[in-house]
Amino acid sequence: LQYVLLRQQALHVRAVDSRVAEAESRAASYKEALAKGDLEKLLLEEEAERERRTAHADRRLNHVIKGSVGAALTSVEIAELLLAEGRPAADLKLQLASVRTSLQSAISWVSTRQFFIQLEEGSYTTVATAVDITATLEAATGAKGATVRVAADAKALSIDDKVLGVVLAEAVSNARKYGDAAVPIALVAEWLPTGGGERGIPVLSLTVTSTNPPGADVLSRLQLQRAFEPGFRAHSASDSTGVGLDTVAKAVSAVGGAVWLTTSVSEGGVCTNFHARLPATGRPREASGEQG
Numbered sequence: 001l002q003y004v005l006l007r008q009q010a011l012h013v014r015a016v017d018s019r020v021a022e023a024e025s026r027a028a029s030y031k032e033a034l035a036k037g038d039l040e041k042l043l044l045e046e047e048a049e050r051e052r053r054t055a056h057a058d059r060r061l062n063h064v065i066k067g068s069v070g071a072a073l074t075s076v077e078i079a080e081l082l083l084a085e086g087r088p089a090a091d092l093k094l095q096l097a098s099v100r101t102s103l104q105s106a107i108s109w110v111s112t113r114q115f116f117i118q119l120e121e122g123s124y125t126t127v128a129t130a131v132d133i134t135a136t137l138e139a140a141t142g143a144k145g146a147t148v149r150v151a152a153d154a155k156a157l158s159i160d161d162k163v164l165g166v167v168l169a170e171a172v173s174n175a176r177k178y179g180d181a182a183v184p185i186a187l188v189a190e191w192l193p194t195g196g197g198e199r200g201i202p203v204l205s206l207t208v209t210s211t212n213p214p215g216a217d218v219l220s221r222l223q224l225q226r227a228f229e230p231g232f233r234a235h236s237a238s239d240s241t242g243v244g245l246d247t248v249a250k251a252v253s254a255v256g257g258a259v260w261l262t263t264s265v266s267e268g269g270v271c272t273n274f275h276a277r278l279p280a281t282g283r284p285r286e287a288s289g290e291q292g
Contacts, residue, residue: 057116060247064109067173072102101139108165115162119250126255128158128281133204136161137187140168145184154191159204159280163251167259170248171208171274179210183268186210191282203257204280212270219272224261248276255279 033042079095118124134150141148175185186209193202212218219227226232228249252259257278264271 053120054117057113057120060244061109061113061116063244064169065106067169068102068106068109072099072106075099075102105139105169112162112165116247119247119254122254124251124254126160126163126279128279129161131157131159131161131164133157133159133189136164137168137189140172141185141187146172146187147184148187149189151190153193153282154189154204157191157204157280157282159278160255163255163257164204164278166251167206167248167276167278168208170245171206171276174245174274175208175210175272178212178216178272180213180269183211191280192277193282201256201279202281203277206276206278208274209264209271211266211268212272214269216270218263218270219261224263227261228259252276252278 029042030039033039075095075098079092079099082091082095115124132155134148134155137148137150172185172187179185186207188207188209190205191202192205228245230246232246248259255278257276259274259276262273262275264273
Protein backbone atom coordinates (compact mmCIF):
# COMPACT_ATOMS: atom_id res chain seq x y z
CA LEU A 1 0.00 0.00 0.00
CA GLN A 2 2.86 2.38 0.82
CA TYR A 3 4.36 1.61 -2.58
CA VAL A 4 1.08 2.45 -4.30
CA LEU A 5 0.78 5.77 -2.48
CA LEU A 6 4.40 6.73 -3.11
CA ARG A 7 4.13 5.86 -6.78
CA GLN A 8 0.95 7.87 -7.23
CA GLN A 9 2.58 10.80 -5.42
CA ALA A 10 5.64 10.55 -7.68
CA LEU A 11 3.47 10.54 -10.81
CA HIS A 12 1.49 13.49 -9.48
CA VAL A 13 4.68 15.45 -8.75
CA ARG A 14 5.98 14.66 -12.23
CA ALA A 15 2.72 15.87 -13.78
CA VAL A 16 2.78 19.07 -11.68
CA ASP A 17 6.42 19.74 -12.60
CA SER A 18 5.54 19.28 -16.27
CA ARG A 19 2.65 21.72 -15.99
CA VAL A 20 4.80 24.26 -14.15
CA ALA A 21 7.46 24.04 -16.85
CA GLU A 22 4.78 24.42 -19.52
CA ALA A 23 3.30 27.46 -17.72
CA GLU A 24 6.74 29.07 -17.43
CA SER A 25 7.41 28.47 -21.11
CA ARG A 26 4.00 29.93 -22.02
CA ALA A 27 4.65 33.00 -19.84
CA ALA A 28 7.96 33.56 -21.60
CA SER A 29 6.23 33.26 -24.97
CA TYR A 30 3.57 35.78 -23.89
CA LYS A 31 6.23 38.22 -22.74
CA GLU A 32 8.13 37.92 -26.01
CA ALA A 33 4.95 38.21 -28.09
CA LEU A 34 3.83 41.24 -26.10
CA ALA A 35 7.16 42.95 -26.72
CA LYS A 36 6.80 42.31 -30.46
CA GLY A 37 3.12 43.27 -30.57
CA ASP A 38 2.12 39.71 -31.53
CA LEU A 39 0.22 38.71 -28.38
CA GLU A 40 -3.19 38.62 -30.06
CA LYS A 41 -1.80 36.43 -32.85
CA LEU A 42 -0.27 34.04 -30.30
CA LEU A 43 -3.54 33.76 -28.37
CA LEU A 44 -5.43 32.98 -31.58
CA GLU A 45 -2.88 30.28 -32.47
CA GLU A 46 -3.24 28.71 -29.02
CA GLU A 47 -7.02 28.73 -29.32
CA ALA A 48 -6.78 27.04 -32.70
CA GLU A 49 -4.46 24.39 -31.25
CA ARG A 50 -6.88 23.71 -28.37
CA GLU A 51 -9.72 23.30 -30.85
CA ARG A 52 -7.60 20.91 -32.94
CA ARG A 53 -6.82 18.76 -29.92
CA THR A 54 -10.44 18.73 -28.79
CA ALA A 55 -11.65 17.79 -32.27
CA HIS A 56 -9.09 14.98 -32.44
CA ALA A 57 -10.17 13.66 -29.03
CA ASP A 58 -13.83 13.81 -30.09
CA ARG A 59 -13.10 11.85 -33.27
CA ARG A 60 -11.41 9.12 -31.23
CA LEU A 61 -14.31 8.99 -28.81
CA ASN A 62 -16.85 8.87 -31.65
CA HIS A 63 -15.03 5.90 -33.19
CA VAL A 64 -15.23 3.96 -29.93
CA ILE A 65 -18.91 4.74 -29.38
CA LYS A 66 -19.68 3.81 -32.99
CA GLY A 67 -17.90 0.50 -32.48
CA SER A 68 -19.85 -0.30 -29.31
CA VAL A 69 -23.21 0.58 -30.86
CA GLY A 70 -22.31 -1.35 -34.01
CA ALA A 71 -21.51 -4.41 -31.92
CA ALA A 72 -24.89 -4.08 -30.20
CA LEU A 73 -26.69 -3.89 -33.56
CA THR A 74 -24.84 -6.98 -34.77
CA SER A 75 -25.97 -8.89 -31.70
CA VAL A 76 -29.55 -7.76 -32.28
CA GLU A 77 -29.42 -9.01 -35.88
CA ILE A 78 -28.03 -12.36 -34.72
CA ALA A 79 -30.77 -12.60 -32.07
CA GLU A 80 -33.42 -11.96 -34.76
CA LEU A 81 -32.01 -14.79 -36.88
CA LEU A 82 -31.94 -17.13 -33.89
CA LEU A 83 -35.53 -16.21 -33.07
CA ALA A 84 -36.61 -16.88 -36.66
CA GLU A 85 -34.91 -20.28 -36.52
CA GLY A 86 -36.65 -21.16 -33.27
CA ARG A 87 -33.37 -21.53 -31.40
CA PRO A 88 -33.31 -22.16 -27.62
CA ALA A 89 -33.93 -19.26 -25.26
CA ALA A 90 -30.40 -19.67 -23.87
CA ASP A 91 -28.95 -18.64 -27.24
CA LEU A 92 -31.13 -15.55 -27.31
CA LYS A 93 -30.17 -14.63 -23.75
CA LEU A 94 -26.50 -14.83 -24.73
CA GLN A 95 -27.04 -12.32 -27.54
CA LEU A 96 -29.10 -10.04 -25.32
CA ALA A 97 -26.28 -10.10 -22.79
CA SER A 98 -23.91 -9.05 -25.57
CA VAL A 99 -26.24 -6.17 -26.50
CA ARG A 100 -26.36 -5.03 -22.89
CA THR A 101 -22.56 -5.18 -22.56
CA SER A 102 -22.01 -3.20 -25.77
CA LEU A 103 -24.51 -0.49 -24.85
CA GLN A 104 -23.10 -0.22 -21.33
CA SER A 105 -19.67 0.19 -22.90
CA ALA A 106 -20.97 3.00 -25.14
CA ILE A 107 -22.50 4.77 -22.15
CA SER A 108 -19.28 4.50 -20.14
CA TRP A 109 -17.19 5.91 -23.01
CA VAL A 110 -19.43 8.99 -23.25
CA SER A 111 -18.21 10.08 -19.82
CA THR A 112 -14.51 9.85 -20.77
CA ARG A 113 -14.33 12.81 -23.19
CA GLN A 114 -12.13 14.81 -20.82
CA PHE A 115 -9.78 11.85 -20.56
CA PHE A 116 -9.14 11.89 -24.30
CA ILE A 117 -8.68 15.66 -24.30
CA GLN A 118 -6.13 15.38 -21.49
CA LEU A 119 -4.26 12.70 -23.42
CA GLU A 120 -4.04 15.06 -26.41
CA GLU A 121 -2.82 17.87 -24.15
CA GLY A 122 -0.36 15.63 -22.32
CA SER A 123 -1.96 16.63 -19.01
CA TYR A 124 -3.52 13.33 -17.92
CA THR A 125 -2.72 12.25 -14.37
CA THR A 126 -3.15 8.56 -13.64
CA VAL A 127 -5.33 7.29 -10.81
CA ALA A 128 -5.38 3.63 -9.78
CA THR A 129 -8.64 1.99 -8.73
CA ALA A 130 -9.64 -1.52 -7.69
CA VAL A 131 -10.46 -3.57 -10.79
CA ASP A 132 -11.82 -7.08 -11.26
CA ILE A 133 -9.51 -8.10 -14.11
CA THR A 134 -11.40 -11.25 -15.07
CA ALA A 135 -14.76 -9.47 -15.33
CA THR A 136 -13.18 -6.58 -17.23
CA LEU A 137 -11.58 -8.86 -19.83
CA GLU A 138 -14.76 -10.89 -20.25
CA ALA A 139 -16.81 -7.71 -20.70
CA ALA A 140 -14.34 -6.46 -23.32
CA THR A 141 -14.93 -9.56 -25.46
CA GLY A 142 -18.72 -9.71 -24.92
CA ALA A 143 -20.52 -12.90 -25.83
CA LYS A 144 -18.43 -13.52 -28.94
CA GLY A 145 -15.84 -16.26 -29.33
CA ALA A 146 -12.84 -15.64 -27.12
CA THR A 147 -10.83 -17.39 -24.44
CA VAL A 148 -9.86 -15.49 -21.33
CA ARG A 149 -7.15 -16.74 -18.99
CA VAL A 150 -6.25 -14.73 -15.90
CA ALA A 151 -3.54 -15.86 -13.49
CA ALA A 152 -4.71 -16.38 -9.91
CA ASP A 153 -2.77 -13.40 -8.53
CA ALA A 154 -4.00 -11.11 -11.34
CA LYS A 155 -7.73 -11.50 -10.77
CA ALA A 156 -8.00 -8.39 -8.60
CA LEU A 157 -5.56 -5.49 -9.01
CA SER A 158 -5.30 -1.75 -8.46
CA ILE A 159 -4.79 -0.20 -11.90
CA ASP A 160 -5.77 2.80 -14.02
CA ASP A 161 -9.11 1.55 -15.31
CA LYS A 162 -9.44 4.24 -18.01
CA VAL A 163 -6.14 3.30 -19.62
CA LEU A 164 -6.90 -0.41 -19.28
CA GLY A 165 -10.23 0.23 -21.00
CA VAL A 166 -8.56 2.01 -23.93
CA VAL A 167 -6.00 -0.77 -24.31
CA LEU A 168 -8.63 -3.52 -24.29
CA ALA A 169 -11.01 -1.68 -26.62
CA GLU A 170 -8.37 -1.22 -29.31
CA ALA A 171 -6.73 -4.63 -28.91
CA VAL A 172 -10.02 -6.53 -29.10
CA SER A 173 -11.33 -4.32 -31.92
CA ASN A 174 -8.26 -5.00 -34.06
CA ALA A 175 -8.27 -8.71 -33.23
CA ARG A 176 -11.91 -8.94 -34.37
CA LYS A 177 -11.33 -6.85 -37.48
CA TYR A 178 -8.13 -8.42 -38.81
CA GLY A 179 -8.16 -11.90 -37.26
CA ASP A 180 -9.70 -15.12 -38.54
CA ALA A 181 -13.37 -15.04 -37.46
CA ALA A 182 -13.36 -18.84 -37.25
CA VAL A 183 -10.67 -18.87 -34.54
CA PRO A 184 -11.38 -17.40 -31.07
CA ILE A 185 -9.10 -14.61 -29.93
CA ALA A 186 -7.15 -15.28 -26.75
CA LEU A 187 -6.67 -12.90 -23.83
CA VAL A 188 -4.05 -13.76 -21.24
CA ALA A 189 -3.39 -11.66 -18.12
CA GLU A 190 -0.61 -12.10 -15.60
CA TRP A 191 0.63 -10.01 -12.73
CA LEU A 192 4.38 -9.44 -12.57
CA PRO A 193 5.22 -8.19 -9.04
CA THR A 194 8.76 -7.24 -10.11
CA GLY A 195 7.71 -5.88 -13.47
CA GLY A 196 9.76 -8.29 -15.54
CA GLY A 197 12.25 -5.50 -16.25
CA GLU A 198 15.03 -3.39 -14.80
CA ARG A 199 12.74 -0.88 -13.06
CA GLY A 200 11.03 -3.55 -10.99
CA ILE A 201 7.63 -1.83 -11.06
CA PRO A 202 4.69 -4.24 -10.56
CA VAL A 203 2.71 -4.53 -13.79
CA LEU A 204 -0.26 -6.26 -15.35
CA SER A 205 1.01 -8.16 -18.37
CA LEU A 206 -1.74 -8.43 -20.98
CA THR A 207 -1.55 -10.30 -24.29
CA VAL A 208 -4.32 -10.39 -26.91
CA THR A 209 -3.69 -12.95 -29.66
CA SER A 210 -5.58 -13.37 -32.93
CA THR A 211 -4.94 -15.84 -35.73
CA ASN A 212 -4.45 -14.30 -39.15
CA PRO A 213 -6.96 -15.28 -41.86
CA PRO A 214 -5.62 -17.79 -44.44
CA GLY A 215 -3.57 -15.97 -47.05
CA ALA A 216 -3.37 -12.71 -45.10
CA ASP A 217 -0.13 -10.77 -45.22
CA VAL A 218 2.07 -11.09 -42.14
CA LEU A 219 3.07 -7.79 -40.56
CA SER A 220 6.72 -7.00 -41.26
CA ARG A 221 9.19 -5.98 -38.57
CA LEU A 222 8.94 -2.36 -39.77
CA GLN A 223 5.14 -2.44 -39.60
CA LEU A 224 5.27 -3.87 -36.09
CA GLN A 225 7.63 -1.09 -35.02
CA ARG A 226 5.67 1.73 -36.65
CA ALA A 227 2.17 0.50 -35.77
CA PHE A 228 1.80 2.98 -32.89
CA GLU A 229 2.91 6.04 -34.86
CA PRO A 230 0.21 8.67 -35.54
CA GLY A 231 -1.28 8.26 -39.01
CA PHE A 232 0.44 4.94 -39.76
CA ARG A 233 -1.82 2.15 -41.08
CA ALA A 234 -0.50 -1.39 -41.25
CA HIS A 235 -3.68 -2.66 -42.92
CA SER A 236 -5.54 -1.43 -45.98
CA ALA A 237 -8.97 -1.51 -44.33
CA SER A 238 -10.38 2.01 -44.33
CA ASP A 239 -13.05 1.61 -41.67
CA SER A 240 -12.02 2.38 -38.11
CA THR A 241 -14.01 1.70 -34.96
CA GLY A 242 -11.22 1.90 -32.37
CA VAL A 243 -9.40 4.73 -30.65
CA GLY A 244 -6.26 4.13 -32.73
CA LEU A 245 -2.97 2.57 -31.71
CA ASP A 246 -1.36 6.01 -31.44
CA THR A 247 -3.91 6.99 -28.78
CA VAL A 248 -3.23 3.70 -26.99
CA ALA A 249 0.48 4.54 -27.00
CA LYS A 250 -0.24 7.97 -25.48
CA ALA A 251 -2.43 6.46 -22.78
CA VAL A 252 0.06 3.74 -21.88
CA SER A 253 2.95 6.22 -21.85
CA ALA A 254 0.97 8.51 -19.53
CA VAL A 255 0.95 5.81 -16.83
CA GLY A 256 4.53 4.66 -17.41
CA GLY A 257 3.64 1.41 -19.17
CA ALA A 258 4.68 -0.23 -22.43
CA VAL A 259 2.87 -1.56 -25.50
CA TRP A 260 4.07 -3.41 -28.59
CA LEU A 261 3.13 -5.94 -31.29
CA THR A 262 4.68 -9.27 -32.28
CA THR A 263 3.86 -12.14 -34.60
CA SER A 264 4.15 -15.85 -33.86
CA VAL A 265 3.35 -19.22 -35.40
CA SER A 266 0.95 -21.71 -33.82
CA GLU A 267 -0.83 -24.87 -34.93
CA GLY A 268 -3.66 -22.71 -36.26
CA GLY A 269 -1.37 -20.54 -38.37
CA VAL A 270 0.35 -17.16 -38.05
CA CYS A 271 -0.78 -15.07 -35.08
CA THR A 272 -0.60 -11.36 -34.31
CA ASN A 273 0.01 -10.60 -30.64
CA PHE A 274 -0.83 -7.33 -28.90
CA HIS A 275 1.21 -6.87 -25.70
CA ALA A 276 0.71 -4.32 -22.95
CA ARG A 277 2.27 -3.84 -19.55
CA LEU A 278 0.49 -1.46 -17.23
CA PRO A 279 1.57 -0.50 -13.71
CA ALA A 280 -0.63 -2.42 -11.28
CA THR A 281 -0.44 -3.50 -7.69
CA GLY A 282 -2.02 -6.44 -5.94
CA ARG A 283 -5.00 -5.58 -3.78
CA PRO A 284 -4.19 -6.47 -0.14
CA ARG A 285 -6.25 -9.25 1.35
CA GLU A 286 -8.44 -7.91 4.14
CA ALA A 287 -7.97 -11.07 6.18
CA SER A 288 -4.16 -11.04 5.99
CA GLY A 289 -3.71 -8.39 8.63
CA GLU A 290 -0.61 -7.13 6.82
CA GLN A 291 0.34 -3.48 7.12
CA GLY A 292 1.63 -1.17 4.33
